[in-house]
Amino acid sequence: METFVQVLLDGMLNGMVYALVAAGLCIIWGVMDVINFAHGEYLMVAMYVSYWLGFLLNVDPLLSVIAAGIFIFILGAMTYQLIIRYTIGKPGLVALLATFGLAIFLKNACMNRFSPNFLILTDTWLSDKTLHMGNLIFPVPQLVAGLLSLVVVGMIYALINTTRFGWAIQATAMDRDAAELMGINTDRIYLVVFGIGGACVGIAGGIMPSYLAVHPEVGSMFGLIAFVCVAMGGFGSIPGAFIAGILVGSVEALAGFYIAPVFKYIAVFGLYLTVVFLRPKGIFGW
Amino acid sequence: MTHRSPRLNRWIVFVAVLLMLVGFGSGAGSVMAAEKIIKIGTIFPLTGPVATAGQRCQAAVQTAVEIINNKHPEIKVPLAKQEGILNGYKIVLVHADSQGKPDVGKSEAERLLNQEGVWALIGSYNSSVSKPASFVAERMKRIFMCGASSSAALTQRDMNYFFRLAPTDKTESIEFVDVLKWMNKTKKANVKTIGIIYENSEFGKHAAEEAKMAAAAGGFKVVADVPFSPGATNLNSEVQTLKKSNPDALFGAVLGADYSLLVRTMKQMAWLPNIAINYCSGYQDPVITKQLAGDADFFMGSTAYSPQFASLMPAVAAVEKIFKSKTGGVPFDGDSIQEAVAMLVLAQAIEKAGSLDPDKVAKTLYANTWDSPLSLGGKVAFVKGGQNIKAQSIVTQLQGGQYKRIYPEEMADTKIIFPMKPWGKR
Numbered sequence: 001m002e003t004f005v006q007v008l009l010d011g012m013l014n015g016m017v018y019a020l021v022a023a024g025l026c027i028i029w030g031v032m033d034v035i036n037f038a039h040g041e042y043l044m045v046a047m048y049v050s051y052w053l054g055f056l057l058n059v060d061p062l063l064s065v066i067a068a069g070i071f072i073f074i075l076g077a078m079t080y081q082l083i084i085r086y087t088i089g090k091p092g093l094v095a096l097l098a099t100f101g102l103a104i105f106l107k108n109a110c111m112n113r114f115s116p117n118f119l120i121l122t123d124t125w126l127s128d129k130t131l132h133m134g135n136l137i138f139p140v141p142q143l144v145a146g147l148l149s150l151v152v153v154g155m156i157y158a159l160i161n162t163t164r165f166g167w168a169i170q171a172t173a174m175d176r177d178a179a180e181l182m183g184i185n186t187d188r189i190y191l192v193v194f195g196i197g198g199a200c201v202g203i204a205g206g207i208m209p210s211y212l213a214v215h216p217e218v219g220s221m222f223g224l225i226a227f228v229c230v231a232m233g234g235f236g237s238i239p240g241a242f243i244a245g246i247l248v249g250s251v252e253a254l255a256g257f258y259i260a261p262v263f264k265y266i267a268v269f270g271l272y273l274t275v276v277f278l279r280p281k282g283i284f285g286w
Numbered sequence: 287m288t289h290r291s292p293r294l295n296r297w298i299v300f301v302a303v304l305l306m307l308v309g310f311g312s313g314a315g316s317v318m319a320a321e322k323i324i325k326i327g328t329i330f331p332l333t334g335p336v337a338t339a340g341q342r343c344q345a346a347v348q349t350a351v352e353i354i355n356n357k358h359p360e361i362k363v364p365l366a367k368q369e370g371i372l373n374g375y376k377i378v379l380v381h382a383d384s385q386g387k388p389d390v391g392k393s394e395a396e397r398l399l400n401q402e403g404v405w406a407l408i409g410s411y412n413s414s415v416s417k418p419a420s421f422v423a424e425r426m427k428r429i430f431m432c433g434a435s436s437s438a439a440l441t442q443r444d445m446n447y448f449f450r451l452a453p454t455d456k457t458e459s460i461e462f463v464d465v466l467k468w469m470n471k472t473k474k475a476n477v478k479t480i481g482i483i484y485e486n487s488e489f490g491k492h493a494a495e496e497a498k499m500a501a502a503a504g505g506f507k508v509v510a511d512v513p514f515s516p517g518a519t520n521l522n523s524e525v526q527t528l529k530k531s532n533p534d535a536l537f538g539a540v541l542g543a544d545y546s547l548l549v550r551t552m553k554q555m556a557w558l559p560n561i562a563i564n565y566c567s568g569y570q571d572p573v574i575t576k577q578l579a580g581d582a583d584f585f586m587g588s589t590a591y592s593p594q595f596a597s598l599m600p601a602v603a604a605v606e607k608i609f610k611s612k613t614g615g616v617p618f619d620g621d622s623i624q625e626a627v628a629m630l631v632l633a634q635a636i637e638k639a640g641s642l643d644p645d646k647v648a649k650t651l652y653a654n655t656w657d658s659p660l661s662l663g664g665k666v667a668f669v670k671g672g673q674n675i676k677a678q679s680i681v682t683q684l685q686g687g688q689y690k691r692i693y694p695e696e697m698a699d700t701k702i703i704f705p706m707k708p709w710g711k712r
Contacts, residue, residue, distance in 0.1 A: 003526070003530065006526070007522075007526055010520075010522040010523075011523075013517065014520050014522065018519075021614065021640050078350065103694070107332075115337045115338070115341075116332075116334075116337030116341065117338045117573050118338065118543045118546055118573065118574055118577060119577065120546060120577040120578065122577075128550070128554065128581075130551055130554060130556065135337055137555060137556060138378070139555075141668070148596070157382070159503050170343065170403055191572060211550065211554075212547065213543045213546045213547065215335070215338075215543050216337075217335050217517060217543075218543070219335060220517065221517055221518065221519050222519055225519065225521060230436070238704075250369070253522055253523050253526075254523075255523075256522070256523025256526075256527075257523040257527055258531075260513075261513065261514050261523050261524040261527055262486055262513040262514060264517065264523055265518075272495040
């Protein structure tokens, strides 16, 4: 029983990080109907921001999350302003291919600038720290990342559901033309939404160098899992993406431990296919 | 009779001149051939999860070519004292990136041979890439020199043009089991069980198979068989599985960033076996070792070269100077040095064969034992299938960030620290 709880706990903590990455993708997808293929690469860039702040200025990743979040907010806003804006109203494939190109650009730019070497931050405030509760081990970096995820996702949920700006976002997502007729500057909404989506993944990436090596490929798998979480949770549903993230993390860990480690991604994608087959709009889809 | 406008005439003249220039260009290409150039293609993972290792392998081949093409009297390796081979032929490298993917590696091999017209190929670090890429070369009767790929299956295909320098994972598995037996005999280590963690790839799966066979032959029980997907976001369930089985010894075939993730996850989960030995993996990567700092200590692995072997291989220092200028100061590791050896041995064979006929050179490669001061054993000799039977490696243990020689005992420079120091007592 103890082992089960430990494995589940590890899975849930990882799942909460998936949820934060997915929340960013979810808000962009839900509001703008744009699939941001560069989402995993945003995570990678945020990790580099956090790493270099730590390496050069001795700023701990726990503080760098703010800088990483702001940096990727700006990157997201720029992506909208320079690329996505021109794809609105065109077939969905155009935006998809544009962000795919951006992903390749970001990955290769980082590879060119920082080399493919793995960069590890040691001696951070959180690195290698664990909390023990009986025989249960709580890895502190993942625990903090999970709590951070909970706070950020909660804040975004509150922003969207309790503020005038959030209602404007919802209105824009439901019917852009009607929202414009009501006086909402949808172009600005899109810009900020892309920025917020980026900030979510930026915060996740900012904390990760506490426990994960940074390299140009690091975002790929996270990006893929974020897509699964968003599709499974329901396009545009922040609580859906959050719950799906935790579900994915838990299934991954339990299947990896109780069936076979190599089976963990099979279980995750199997679960995804099952959910999408039974409920194509996802668990909490609009 | 048709009348063309002067403008059209100018266009026709322009196109004709262009065509003549193109024709001249191709003529210039054949002049290049007359200028005595041998094009060699390299295929390494220059991007992707193991790019750091791939780039070092490429730098190693470039280092070897620099030695072959220019006079380096200060370097004590064959061909260093002369300029070029075959009375003035110079080697020109054409590089390709496999991304660590078999399909990309295969198509790059086809491109290099068909479009770039390279004479031979060197690569490809990942066994899973070397396998299809060398099939392409074999089909076209072109030599494929493989420095670092360790899957024993590569040299069990009875190929005629494939030559591999590194020890195989079969040799390494037997060596690892010998270490455990030696530990049990001399240190009363009481090692009975083994866990294996490996990436789910050609290299990892084959290494695991060889490990299981060697373990069975040595009387050890494999209690954990843990494959994982390379590039995973976490290795929690993998380490949990190992922790649950708690083997006395752990064999690892874990490349690149996955290795650092494995070590850190083991630390987080407060688990260590008594002894952990690695195949070709992040263990041998000096960059990862440096990044992991003290956490990398007390792990072991087979190593064909590390700077701590300088006293055994005095010729390396001068070559390493050139290598370091290409890698920003990173020294040779066991994998990259094998790629340099691959290039040097191929050049020696061309020189000895006195011909650029691939058949003649392949036969010469098989027929001779080659001097190789950059190899641990000092010699290279190939047997049927292309395996270098003189390939050697030493089992080392990281102690204070240094690769200390542990086994074979006669080559040891320090004593093994057994069991591994627990995480909390470092």
